[in-house]
Amino acid sequence: MKILLLQLKRIGDLVLTTPAVAALRERFPLAQVTMVVSSECADLLPAISGLDRILMARRNLRDLAPFLAVAGKRFDYCIDFTRNDRSAFLTLLSRARKRIVSYRVRDQSKSRARLYTDFVDVCMRDLHTIDYNLALTITGPRGNGATFGGNGSVSGSADIWNGIGGFRGHVKVGDWGLFVPFYFDAGAGGSRLTWQISSGIGYHASWADLSLTYRYLTFQQGSGVVDHLSVRGPLLMASFPF
Numbered sequence: 001m002k003i004l005l006l007q008l009k010r011i012g013d014l015v016l017t018t019p020a021v022a023a024l025r026e027r028f029p030l031a032q033v034t035m036v037v038s039s040e041c042a043d044l045l046p047a048i049s050g051l052d053r054i055l056m057a058r059r060n061l062r063d064l065a066p067f068l069a070v071a072g073k074r075f076d077y078c079i080d081f082t083r084n085d086r087s088a089f090l091t092l093l094s095r096a097r098k099r100i101v102s103y104r105v106r107d108q109s110k111s112r113a114r115l116y117t118d119f120v121d122v123c124m125r126d127l128h129t130i131d132y133n134l135a136l137t138i139t140g141p142r143g144n145g146a147t148f149g150g151n152g153s154v155s156g157s158a159d160i161w162n163g164i165g166g167f168r169g170h171v172k173v174g175d176w177g178l179f180v181p182f183y184f185d186a187g188a189g190g191s192r193l194t195w196q197i198s199s200g201i202g203y204h205a206s207w208a209d210l211s212l213t214y215r216y217l218t219f220q221q222g223s224g225v226v227d228h229l230s231v232r233g234p235l236l237m238a239s240f241p242f
Contacts, residue, residue: 039057
């Protein structure tokens, strides 16, 4: 899961965002969390934990670098704490499937509101800023448009049919019983693409064939229960003739 946080206000606002960052990291320890902050907050950045990457916006032509960095990495979630034109543009560049902001953006600008998908029913004037930021992330809204949800679980299932084709074999190495096994297959259908490849080293004994290979498998659904799944690692096998 890739999450983009947008906090382009002053250093005090960034300080009040850190509890939301900590709660988000605790709830999703494996998520890749990126935050875009104002350059005025540079001195505070070493004290902020829980972020995998921090991008600095400088209010001039040097903004091009963080804007390109956001555009180059498609996010799953984008949470806009700022609600101005710059953060709205970054939200658009994120290409996140869920772009989250306070419902107040609809009152401020109907054209800007079109850039978001989820509007959380919270207003800063009704809450402490810390609680407002938490409401946009973990605790969720008091009305419609759930953000992440603090409790519960999500599950799903799908039947996917693919046509698969491939080849396998081995290459003998010298007269010592060694060989190099190889395997490859690829296919598509219900998924956008799936393929796997493996190779390594093997030994032919009188009682079995032993091999140690490295396998990589990728499954790209594109949408649904699994968007993109990759599995990789060593594989130890033994084949016994009978």
